[in-house]
Amino acid sequence: MADLVVVMGLGHLVGADGNEWYNFWSGLGADVGQVALFGAAIGLYRKHNCHVHRCWRIAKQQVEGTTWMVCHKHHPDGKPTEAHMTALAEKKRAADAGSSVTLTD
Numbered sequence: 001m002a003d004l005v006v007v008m009g010l011g012h013l014v015g016a017d018g019n020e021w022y023n024f025w026s027g028l029g030a031d032v033g034q035v036a037l038f039g040a041a042i043g044l045y046r047k048h049n050c051h052v053h054r055c056w057r058i059a060k061q062q063v064e065g066t067t068w069m070v071c072h073k074h075h076p077d078g079k080p081t082e083a084h085m086t087a088l089a090e091k092k093r094a095a096d097a098g099s100s101v102t103l104t105d
């Protein structure tokens, strides 16, 4: 009788009692889900990282005249400064004023 208990115990250890297979497959299924999630994360990362080849930084700035998004290191103007913003805002304001003048004329 004691031997039978040991054998059953061994069967459980090596996964021969049926339940282990279920756990094995469902565990694998969960892993596949994680791989898909990991793949999606990589896809998302590739979509948002710098356009420059092999650059791992997250792209936040668009290169003027293109649809390319690059990181602050690879942007031709570098990281925008406050002066840069002011200059752009003034340029935009002047352009808007200029177009309204031409419209009223």
Ligand SMILES: [Zn+2]
Binding pocket: 050, 051, 052, 055, 056, 057, 070, 071, 072, 073, 074
């Ligand atoms: Zn970059």
